[in-house]
Structure formats: C-alpha cells, structure tokens
Amino acid sequence: MKELSLNILDIVQNSISAQATLVKILLAETEDTLRITIEDDGKGMTPEFLATVMDPFSTTRKTRKVGMGIPLFKLAAEQTGGELTLTSQTREMSPEGHGTVISAFFHKDHMDFTPLGDVVSTLISLIQGCPDVDILFEHRLPGGSLVHLDTREMREALGDEIPLNSFEVLEWARESLNEQYGF
C-alpha cells in the first residue's frame, strides 16, 4: 500500500465484515512515532484463526484463498522497526466484550516508513460504504491537538431520516476534518 491510510481502510473493512456496530480508529502521533489502533465490537476471531491470520494464506473469503490485509499492515509496521499486535475475543469467549483490537506501532524517522497519507478520504470512504456502522476517529497530533469525528454525534444531529452517506453529510464530514487539520 502506498499510504498507511489505505491499510486503515482495508483493515476496517474486516471489522465491517465481522458485523461490528462501532469501530474506533485511534491515531497517536509524536515527533518520531505513530501508533494506529483499530478497535471493533465485531464477532471476533477464535484463537485458532488468530494464530493463522498473520499468514498471507489465511482468509475468510471465498473468491480467492489469499488474505493479505493484516500481513501487509504488519509488514508496514515491522519494516520501520515497529510491531503489530492483535487481540480478539469471540462472542462465546466474551458475550459483553467481544471484538478485535489491532494496534500497529511505527518509527516515523525510519527510511521505510510509509506516509499516513489521506486519512480524511479513508474516513469518507468508510462512512460512504457503511452508513449504519458507527465510527469514532481520533488523531492526536505531535503538538498535542486532537482531530476528532464521531458518527454517533452526527447521527444524533441528523435524526433518522437523513442517511450518513448523503453527499451533503459526507462533504460536511470532509470539511470538518480538513478544518481540524488546518488544511
């Protein structure tokens, strides 16, 4: 992937396939490091599946036997001297706290660091594709300021009749994020 924001888009699609109702995308950035945590309340993975999921030849998909999403994200972290951790609990293991947490740590000053890229377009694509899933996005910037978007707040302001993937609403979200980033 050319940008880490594309890895984020790809990984969150897994959360959506796993019937998540809320996905948290949390970025914590310092001058030299970046941590990307993606947390969902989906159906989770069994320990057996978790053990094989880092392997490119593991997937739930039927069209093709190769699932590259997590291995690519892991590679992007490890090639900077960072790491990727993955924890998951199924409904059977934890009826209250089921879901998956993927956390990737990057050294930004490493020559093999992939730039974060256009994270705003990733969020807009996710809201467009899955207007019924809630997304909490937080990006703590190196200076300490916080960029924030919570679709639950948006839903409350919009009421039931306006879907989140209406063009006007997507534009509002894009402008809100751009404004917070100071674009």
Next chain:
Amino acid sequence: MGQGKPERTIRFLGESQTYINKNYERNTTMKSLEELAAIRNKMKDRVALRENNGDIRIVVGMATCGIAAGARPVLNAFVEEVSKQHADNATVTQTGCIGMCRLEPIVEVFEGNKERVTYVKVKPAMVPRIVKEHILGGKPITEYTIGAAE
C-alpha cells in the same frame, strides 16, 4: 492561536500536499454539529424523493486488491460526480473482491434487467465521462469495459 509557539507543518504525502496547522489545542472553529441540523432540515423532502428512483447501482470493488490498485479515489470521484451531475437515479455502493484482481480498480454498473457493465482499471479521470455518457446518457463506454481489456 499559537501564542508564541512555533508553527508546525504536517506533511501528508500521497493524495494531498503540505498543510500548516496553526493550532495546538483542539480547534474551536471546527464545523459545528448545528450545521448538520441545518443540512437535515434542508434535505428532509429530497431524501424521500431520491429513494423512489435509485434504479442504477454503481458498485466499486473495495477489497485489499482494489484499495491497493487505487479504488479509493475512484469511489470518491463517483460519489462526487453523481452528486455534481445530478444523477439522482444512481446509488454508489462498495463490495469486496470481484475475483479479477489484476484488473482492479473494477466498477460494475447494474441497471434493471440489463446486462451488467464491468469497467476495469478505472481511474478517477474516467469517472465524469462514465457518469455523463453511461449513467445519465444510457450508453456504456465500451473502451473502458472488460471486453476491451481482455
């Protein structure tokens, strides 16, 4: 605002350029949720209208293969063009792997009983023409389809 603190530059390589963020604290001028309430009032009537005539589906492949090949800007171009050209008869949706990864980004157009049209190796620059000539004009652009690529 800054108050003596140095300006910092955040560099986003990729689809964006260089931007400057002058604020260290959470931005107080951020677009307010009240604006969403205004959008809500403005749109109420139109939404009901739209739901009745969405008879064309534009489906963008957004699995790992599609995303890596550039599906995200293609998706966003369709969302924008459908709105800009008032193609109110069309809805844009996303799907997983279509099974022809080497031809990604792939976009499929479904319309009523017509045979589906599969566009391959789609670039954002092709999107305005697809919306104008196919979605609104009813004529698929053969040179962008899978038949031409094979």
